[in-house]
Amino acid sequence: MLDILIVEDEPSIANLLYVNLSEEGYRCTCAFSGHQAADFIEEENYDLILLDIMLPEISGYELLEYIKPTGTPVIFITAKDTVTDKIKGLKLGADDYIVKPFQIGELMARVEAVLRRCGKSEKQLIFKDVVINIESRQVTQRGQAVEFTVKEFDLLIELIRNKNVALYRDRLYEKVWQEKYAGETRTLDSHIQRIRKKLSWDDYIKTVFRIGYRLEG
């Protein structure tokens, strides 16, 4: 799983980024100051850093100098009024930049683009003896191909991306089916059963009574 560090002092924006990127399957960490960010960067290697330029204490510029040696790609986040000439200087070090206020969709696209460009985009997921090739949408278990339908495949990915997390039925449903969860239906259950059956995963996909499901392992 890919790690993204969000360096942003405005909680609402940090949160927006955190929620959306997490939902897309990235593991996120938020730093609300330059200091905190520096600590995090010290401790761990990130695959991408989203960096707000206007930070208290240490500015984004300074932080960038700190990041550069690690070779981690950076996307700058900048407020609209500071775009003009400053940016041009800034761009020197960043892999991309985006202007606040931004469309969340645009940001997601840029994140994906930068990761792809840096050869870090997620090509496959692995859980136990199962390998999932995202690009080709193929699943193999111990090298043997196992066929999955669209819904099953999407559900499987959602489970693996959130392994060891109890996923609420409604969230799970809404994520995979892209529509409100009405409840009172066997749809989600059926699909879980189908996945369990195809992969003999009775032991891995646990049901969390009254909550939902959890992929354990």
Place this chain on the structure above:
Amino acid sequence: MLDILIVEDEPSIANLLYVNLSEEGYRCTCAFSGHQAADFIEEENYDLILLDIMLPEISGYELLEYIKPTGTPVIFITAKDTVTDKIKGLKLGADDYIVKPFQIGELMARVEAVLRRCGKSEKQLIFKDVVINIESRQVTQRGQAVEFTVKEFDLLIELIRNKNVALYRDRLYEKVWQEKYAGETRTLDSHIQRIRKKLSWDDYIKTVFRIGYRLEG
């Protein structure tokens, strides 16, 4: 597959180039500084280098001296205001140059032209027992010529360039037909069937139900 190194510090332009060239089937790498570029060049042989002149640290000129001994063709990218006389001098070392802002189409054409001129253009694609000659647009299977119409040919190339990738109907259609995919039409299907038939590729072109098609092998 041909390797292209993009040396460009402006992320938006680097990205533009990356996306478009990747879509055309080139394997791309981006370097955002002269240093990084030098490292890449050290490590790997590229078939073509797109080089922005105005770079921080090491300038494009210097880098060119570094590239020359490797014999790799170079296309210069230059901002409009620096064109004048400087370029004329520069051209001595480069195989072509293009002025920012440029039409992406023009750049693609120049890339192709330079590669062809250097005898590096992708002459053929091979998949299993099928050989596709891009220039002459001829297809042979075990040495036997097989006739393809324009659309079929383009579709076939798109499939082969993306083998083992599940291609969404809409993307596939939009790539080959160069227009929005409206859906509710049998056009794409028909063409897939025709390719399958001509090459007896029922086993290789898999349909991914509700998604599209995947060339497998």
Place this chain on the structure above:
DNA sequence: ATTGTTGTGTTAAAGTTGTGTCATAATCAT
């Protein structure tokens, strides 16, 4: 005019997905 290409419409086949039923399991109040 002739030939070949390409898109579309139709019907049949194939695959998918949601739902209903009933059995079973978990939880809770008594």
Place this chain on the structure above:
DNA sequence: ATGATTATGACACAACTTTAACACAACAAT
């Protein structure tokens, strides 16, 4: 504990959607 209540498992099946196969007409090229 016991039974009532509610949630989930297992499974079958029908409704529905999507694709294959094919023929043909519109269109373009020669």
